[in-house]
Amino acid sequence: MTTSDTFSEITSELIALAVDGDRRAVEKIVRTLQKPIYGVAVRMLLDRVDAEDATQEALIRIITRLAQYRGEAKFSTWAWRIAVRRILDFREERTAAAQRTFDAFANDLAQGRDDEAVPRPEDELLHRQLKVVCSRAMLQCLDGDHRIAFILGEILGFSSDEAAEVLEIEAAAFRKRLSRARTALVEFLSRTCGVFDAKAPCACHRRLDRAITLGRVKRDDLEVRPEEGRNLPGLQAHLSTLSEMHRLTAYYRSDPDPMSKRDFVVTLRTMIHQYKEPPS
Template identity: 40%
Template sequence: MTVESTDGAESPDEAGSAAAADEVALVARAVGGDRAALDEVIRLLQDPLYRLALRMAWRPADAEDAVQEILIRVVTRLATWRAEAKLLTWAYRIGVNYLLNLRRQTPQEARQLSLDEFRDDLADGLAEADYQGPEAALLAEEVRLSCTQAVLQCLERGERIAFVLSDVFELSSADAAWILEVSPAAYRKRLERARRRIRAFMDSTCGLVNPEAFCRCARRVPKAVAIGRVDPDRPVFTAHPVSASGRGVAEAAVQLSRLHDAAAVLRAHPDYAAPQSKVDAIGALLRSGRFPLLE
């Protein structure tokens, strides 16, 4: 899909104070050829942009490919940043535009699976009791993290990114509207559609949100393992590296235990880190002369 655009879209309300002097100085040094400054810019942006890509692309392998492309686009356009927004907010705009127009579909997108169909899918094969086998707690958490990723894929991309920016990344409406290049009113309308659909699904389906709902992560484990959505030997989300100063699986679970609304369940993921191998590859590409660096 193409990003909706508004001519002369206003910068975020916080832009005046958001573009801190140290960010401006750092970017100036990077644009001027300081490799250490460029590496610092990449370090600041790599994990947030990876988490954005992961929420939109679902699978880590696809998110890794996407963040590599996004970071290259960000760095090669760095000279165009005019401090109209925070550096990360500006980078999100580039990342969102790339992700919304990505030709590759996620499996859920390819199946065009609706939230109603996904609810039926979760009900099929749900065990009568919690799974008690090896690594029961870890596998239940893997089911939760995988399921909340899948829920987002049932939204069309415009609604998905609106929900992710606001209710997962907790950006202001002004910032999110600026990232999407739409008016704040148009953004709020899109966000409310996404919220309404997510709330209805989670309230009718997810026992973490509504104790009366039918689905329980621990009861979904046997079916998820049987159909290959969860691999006990190679968990995707519970074993994923996290940022050095970010929250891990346990911290996210503790946060979730205190909050039981739909947005909190989808937000309570670890602070995943971009794979260092991909980051190193980006640095090598930028130094290879293949890209017109900072032009």
């Protein structure tokens, strides 16, 4: 099931109740939308606070425009179009931060790398967290058009027709962007990342001390959980059995779904008009 399929929980009846001011209907819509929208925002923007702000603003726009939804397109397409447009606008507002390049990122990975380090079992969760941080940072080396195409098509599994409709471009143009993004990431991962290709020089245990020093990994702020996914040696072994493009998909989908610490329902209650209590 793709992320867009989860929006099937939002029925026309639920939308009508929300438009009429039913607070519980509004909250159900927000709770359904907040996780997938935040997942796109944090991959597009990297900074978690920026991602939460962009998600919040996207949710407000969707909720306050529900009465404008006429059913000409699927609700998921309509909602994603609003959310993606706000996230892209938010990114443009943050352009003071220069876009990374793959070469600059490769240099950053090489700095402070300890080639004598050995993996310690007690650091397994830290290694997995560093892989998550690194894979998201790598996306910042793509420009915005190619980044959102990769996130929608490769990570979230949208079809080219669905993604093109959300982005309001031709399906052929979307496929071209997605192909270019895949090619760039595969090339970079193949020459740098030891998880993706065992022959590459960078490994999470060789970068961990540097990442902790720079504050990129914090022991008390981990998104990964012991029960979620494979450890890195297991993931590396699995990836080695796949073709390059399937390996890229598995590499990114092995990360846990991004989770925000912000409760958007609580926040939105104070920012949009109060909804009527539903009849008991």
